[in-house]
Amino acid sequence: MIAAAKLNRTIVVATLVLILALVNWSIWAKERHLAAGEVVYLELAPVDPRSLMQGDYMALNFDIGNRIQDALLERRMQSGEMDAADGHVVVRLDAQRIANFERLDSGESALEADEMRLRYRMRNGRVRFATDAFFFQEGHAERYEPARYGQFRVNGRGEPLLVSLHDTELELLGEMER
Structure with missing residues (x-):
């Protein structure tokens, strides 16, 4: 039971890190588009x-x-x-x-x-x-x-x-x- 809770917590943290990485990458891409676009x-x-x-x-x-x-x-x-x-x-x-x-x-x-x-x-x-x-x-x-x-x-x-x-x-x- 403790192992399952730890696994769930790890999955939640990994998912959160992935979401934050994707959001930040999207922001970076739009900022680059604004800075470098013609x-x-x-x-x-x-x-x-x-x-x-x-x-x-x-x-x-x-x-x-x-x-x-x-x-x-x-x-x-x-x-x-x-x-x-x-x-x-x-x-x-x-x-x-x-x-x-x-x-x-x-x-x-x-x-x-x-x-x-x-x-x-x-x-x-x-x-x-x-x-x-x-x-x-x-x-x-x-x-x-x-x-x-x-x-x-x-x-x-x-x-x-x-x-x-x-x-x-x-x-x-x-x-x-x-």
């Missing part, structure tokens, strides 16, 4: 005005997501096949690193010097890049009303992480709250 700006597209500002977050939609949906619809009409829920898009970056839609991609084609591959996900019939909301401190909604771009950090696999919102001149809105 900067890219995605233009915001209008969302339902009632959900633009809801309490302490802003609902987000990106213009490039609309272009991806159009390209997927065109592909579906031509081939009759349904697309996978997730995919890649190739964007062309201008001098300010603003992304412009180029083409859908399998994730394997060669890229030009000014192109980047971004991973997107389809959720509830809409294209998503990392998130569909930007959270901010309660009572600071007016700081983010002029938002026109989302700044992302993109890792080598094309996975974007939203960092901040910017106005038409790419000026940072709000404070960096990291």
